[in-house]
Amino acid sequence: MNDERLWAPWRLGYIKNTATPSADLRPLKLLDGADPGCFLCRGVADTLDRENLIVGRGPRSVVVVNRYPYNNGHLLVAPLLHKASLAELDADEHFELQQQITRCVALLERHLNAEGFNIGLNLGRVAGAGLPGHLHWHIVPRWSGDVNFMPVVAGIHVIPQSLDELWIQLQAALAADSDGKPSTT
Numbered sequence: 001m002n003d004e005r006l007w008a009p010w011r012l013g014y015i016k017n018t019a020t021p022s023a024d025l026r027p028l029k030l031l032d033g034a035d036p037g038c039f040l041c042r043g044v045a046d047t048l049d050r051e052n053l054i055v056g057r058g059p060r061s062v063v064v065v066n067r068y069p070y071n072n073g074h075l076l077v078a079p080l081l082h083k084a085s086l087a088e089l090d091a092d093e094h095f096e097l098q099q100q101i102t103r104c105v106a107l108l109e110r111h112l113n114a115e116g117f118n119i120g121l122n123l124g125r126v127a128g129a130g131l132p133g134h135l136h137w138h139i140v141p142r143w144s145g146d147v148n149f150m151p152v153v154a155g156i157h158v159i160p161q162s163l164d165e166l167w168i169q170l171q172a173a174l175a176a177d178s179d180g181k182p183s184t185t
Helices: 009-015 039-045 091-112 163-176
Strands: 054-057 061-065 075-079 116-121 137-142
Touching: 039 054, 039 061, 054 163, 061 091, 061 163, 075 091, 091 116, 091 137, 091 163
Parallel strands: none
Antiparallel strands: 054 061, 061 075, 075 137, 116 137
16 A cells, blocks of 8 residues: 655644634624534634635535645535535525535636546534534545545545635636626625
8 A cells, every 4th residue: 555645734733623714713793593613604704705715605605615625626515504404405505505516516627627526415423524513515626547535545645736826716716707607706
């Protein structure tokens, strides 16, 4: 088995569970039903989209760059409201979330030249949900020959772009996108 090591000090906060962006330290007016400890709820209530890695917002959804990505361009698509199960979503939320996922896939194909995707939703802690109280879909771009998904098999992790640079690129792409889909800017 390949056992290469790459320096990734930005992941230490995740491993130690101490990753708290400075935006999380400020008092915010949260939406009804929000969890003050939920990074998605806090990001939705905040105006510092870049600091919170929010690249898009819709009337019922938010798109966030994953702070601890499996691969470059790893996005999270979540409802604005803190909801833990699919049954809690109304029809409009379901529809908008699926539209956002579709829009993000097209965006990543165009701007990162992604060749495929892993798209998933982990329901409950036992299913791998790191934030079990707030639904969120993972969109993980893939390329021929990449070795980043399922690192227990590959043993290598390489993220070739900083999260801030990715945020800038995706924010500009979303702002320029005028294909009639729900607005995320």
